[in-house]
Amino acid sequence: MNAEDYLVLTDLYKTYNGEQIAVRDVSLSVRRGEFISFLGPSGSGKTTTLMMIAGFEQPSAGSIMLGGRSLDVIPAYRRNIGIVFQSYALFPHMTVRRNVGFPLRMRKVPSAEIERRVDKVLEMVGLGSFGERRPRELSGGQQQRVALARALVFEPDVLLLDEPLGALDKNLREQMQVEIKRLHRELGITMIYVTHDQSEAMTLSDRLVVFSDGRIEQIGTPLEVYHKPASRFVADFVGDCNRLPGRIVDPVKGIVEVGAFGTIHLAQACAFSVGAAVEVVLRPEFMRLNALEADNSLAFSVAIEGLVNYGDTAVLIGKAGSQDIRLRSLAYDVAGLSEGQTITARADAKHCWLLPV
Amino acid sequence: MPAETPTMVARKSLSERFGTLLLVAPVMIFIIAVFIVPLVRMAWLSISDPKLSLDNYVMLFSSALYAKSMLRTFLISLSVTLICIFLAYPLAYYAATRGNLWGRFLLIAAALSFWISFIVRTYAWLVILGNRGPVIDILKTVGFEPAPRVLFTTTATMIGLTHILLPYMILALYSVMTKIDGNLGRAALSLGATPFRSFIKVYFPLTLPGLVNGCVLVFIFCLGFYVTPALLGSPRDLMVAGLIATEVQDLLQWGLASAMAMLLLAITVTLLTIYDRLIGLDRLWG
Numbered sequence: 001m002n003a004e005d006y007l008v009l010t011d012l013y014k015t016y017n018g019e020q021i022a023v024r025d026v027s028l029s030v031r032r033g034e035f036i037s038f039l040g041p042s043g044s045g046k047t048t049t050l051m052m053i054a055g056f057e058q059p060s061a062g063s064i065m066l067g068g069r070s071l072d073v074i075p076a077y078r079r080n081i082g083i084v085f086q087s088y089a090l091f092p093h094m095t096v097r098r099n100v101g102f103p104l105r106m107r108k109v110p111s112a113e114i115e116r117r118v119d120k121v122l123e124m125v126g127l128g129s130f131g132e133r134r135p136r137e138l139s140g141g142q143q144q145r146v147a148l149a150r151a152l153v154f155e156p157d158v159l160l161l162d163e164p165l166g167a168l169d170k171n172l173r174e175q176m177q178v179e180i181k182r183l184h185r186e187l188g189i190t191m192i193y194v195t196h197d198q199s200e201a202m203t204l205s206d207r208l209v210v211f212s213d214g215r216i217e218q219i220g221t222p223l224e225v226y227h228k229p230a231s232r233f234v235a236d237f238v239g240d241c242n243r244l245p246g247r248i249v250d251p252v253k254g255i256v257e258v259g260a261f262g263t264i265h266l267a268q269a270c271a272f273s274v275g276a277a278v279e280v281v282l283r284p285e286f287m288r289l290n291a292l293e294a295d296n297s298l299a300f301s302v303a304i305e306g307l308v309n310y311g312d313t314a315v316l317i318g319k320a321g322s323q324d325i326r327l328r329s330l331a332y333d334v335a336g337l338s339e340g341q342t343i344t345a346r347a348d349a350k351h352c353w354l355l356p357v
Numbered sequence: 358m359p360a361e362t363p364t365m366v367a368r369k370s371l372s373e374r375f376g377t378l379l380l381v382a383p384v385m386i387f388i389i390a391v392f393i394v395p396l397v398r399m400a401w402l403s404i405s406d407p408k409l410s411l412d413n414y415v416m417l418f419s420s421a422l423y424a425k426s427m428l429r430t431f432l433i434s435l436s437v438t439l440i441c442i443f444l445a446y447p448l449a450y451y452a453a454t455r456g457n458l459w460g461r462f463l464l465i466a467a468a469l470s471f472w473i474s475f476i477v478r479t480y481a482w483l484v485i486l487g488n489r490g491p492v493i494d495i496l497k498t499v500g501f502e503p504a505p506r507v508l509f510t511t512t513a514t515m516i517g518l519t520h521i522l523l524p525y526m527i528l529a530l531y532s533v534m535t536k537i538d539g540n541l542g543r544a545a546l547s548l549g550a551t552p553f554r555s556f557i558k559v560y561f562p563l564t565l566p567g568l569v570n571g572c573v574l575v576f577i578f579c580l581g582f583y584v585t586p587a588l589l590g591s592p593r594d595l596m597v598a599g600l601i602a603t604e605v606q607d608l609l610q611w612g613l614a615s616a617m618a619m620l621l622l623a624i625t626v627t628l629l630t631i632y633d634r635l636i637g638l639d640r641l642w643g
Contacts, residue, residue, distance in 0.1 A: 056543050076546040077555075089544035093562050102558075103548035154549065 006032035006190060007158060012062035014048055022048045023214050035184050037201035038194045040211030041237070046194050050160050053192065055079050066157060082151030086163040088143045090135035096146050097131040103154040121153040141172045152187065161193045177204060198238045202226065210234050228353055235281045235355065240326055246280040248272045256280065256354065260321060261298040264349035279355045284315065284328040286351035289343060296349040300325055303342045307334060399615045406612030413616035423617065430596040433511065434579035437518045441575050442568065445526035453534035467527045475521045479585045482517045483508065514590035521585060522578055526571035533567025566636060573632050577625055597621055
């Protein structure tokens with residue numbers, strides 16, 4: 001075992017009653033101390049995979065290794081894996097202290113040491129003075145901190161978080177994201193974070209694992225996934241995108257003709273044959289208004305059909321010929337524009353990404 | 358303006374209170390006529406028949422017959438309550454944690470018996486446990502000859518009472534169990550608790566309110582149950598309600614019977630008061 005292969009999932013497969021397939025062909029290798037997010041819509045298999053790592057679900061096939069040993073026959077209660085649920089799952093009949101001390105009592109830790117470690121971890125999540133309260137006397141954010149403290153106090157090998165911030169409002173969520181990131185940095189613990197919120201996954205993770213329909217669509221750093229989506233699904237699910245029909249002119253030189261919008265010259269060769277139809281993915285925020293004409297770029301004459309102004313940024317929706325176009329820019333740049341006008345937008349070749357049709 | 362507000366509020370609430378009073382008046386009249394008046398009359402009987410004194414109560418506390426009947430009633434009630442716990446807990450647990458067809462079927466089957474009169478069900482046991490019934494047949498085939506008597510024994514009483522009161526226990530437990538977050542058990546496992554310890558430390562304590570509810574309902578029902586013990590039970594080992602009936606019907610001891618009924622009522626009210634202090638009477642119905 002090396003540090004690269006701390007938690008290894010190999011060909012995980014999960015089916016209920018042999019018909020519905022919840023998860024298939026899931027293979028993944030997690031580094032020690034890495035922050036991984038499982039991103040995908042509900043029912044995509046991300047939570048099922050998490051539950052198999054935790055030991056609540058048995059894989060129908062495949063295996064899970066942690067720190068060089070197989071988890072396949074180890075029950076959940078001996079895996080030493082912490083988990084934080086969206087519903088917090090705090091024990092309502094116990095005080096905060098009793099909740100946080102629970103895993104230590106289960107491990108028969110001497111009570112003086114339990115007190116010491118509970119104090120320390122409560123301090124760490126900023127709840128030092130809340131020990132004697134009951135969970136229902138705390139706010140949602142505080143309850144989630146208790147859940148984190150309880151899952152961290154026994155120093156688990158891996159911490160699993162199942163949509164932990166899903167029940168919190170936006171401001172609190174951002175605050176807790178910072179908190180979780182801080183805990184990850186300070187403790188150096190391996191974390192797997194399940195979410196369907198792509199911005200949350202982007203900001204927190206070292207790597208993203210994008211799930212769809214029970215399988216992994218792509219594994220990569222947030223920027224890789226964002227700029228080089230492996231499939232149409234990933235391109236659509238992680239951020240907005242424009243998809244333009246294109247045709248390969250020269251795969252070796254990376255020359256692609258993008259309909260009437262121009263021909264671009266990519267930096268490297270692409271794995272398509274001459275004349276192959278492709279889809280050119282272009283993120284809305286990489287289309288520029290008021291840009292000067294430049295080499296190796298696409299130009300769009302967009303008839304504005306709608307403007308959505310968020311105050312800081314704005315999304316412009318329109319048509320270039322028959323092609324739907326979405327463009328995101330600073331609100332400053334769209335000031336004075338209105339529906340019915342036609343504007344020129346440009347996009348640089350280096351921001352284009354090809355997908356097979 | 359601020360000075361006026363309190364009187365306006367007061368006037369409004371007065372008319373509201375009057376409206377509410379009007380709404381509850383029919384049911385209050387009904388309760389007074391059929392419940393409070395007879396109760397007061399019975400309390401009066403217990404100290405005035407045959408003459409104005411506390412003789413009836415002295416008799417109750419000094420005679421072994423009544424003390425034994427009281428003790429028996431307690432023991433039977435306690436046993437039925439315990440049997441109900443052991444039968445109902447697994448069933449309610451199964452129905453609450455597996456939301457599948459079987460669980461729902463069991464629950465509906467239990468709830469359904471609410472709508473079948475307990476008198477009908479008691480008569481059914483009369484047939485089932487009787488001399489020509491299937492229970493005796495089975496006992497005979499497995500070699501009990503002559504077969505022991507089952508009907509008209511305390512065992513038959515307990516079988517009948519358990520059958521009638523089991524649904525209360527099941528529903529009391531079920532209503533609490535369905536509100537328990539399924540992730541609590543998983544959280545306990547992930548924190549290192551074995552399934553057994555997870556049950557003992559987390560699940561079971563959270564079902565206690567339902568368990569106490571069920572016990573209070575079943576126990577108190579048992580204390581004053583008349584029909585089932587009278588039909589299925591032994592005429593020699595009477596429960597309190599049966600004894601009261603005997604005093605009235607056979608011995609015409611109205612005063613003594615009233616005193617016994619008052620005592621039973623006092624015990625029931627005491628139990629409910631303790632329950633109210635501990636948990637709250639409003640929780641009794643889920």
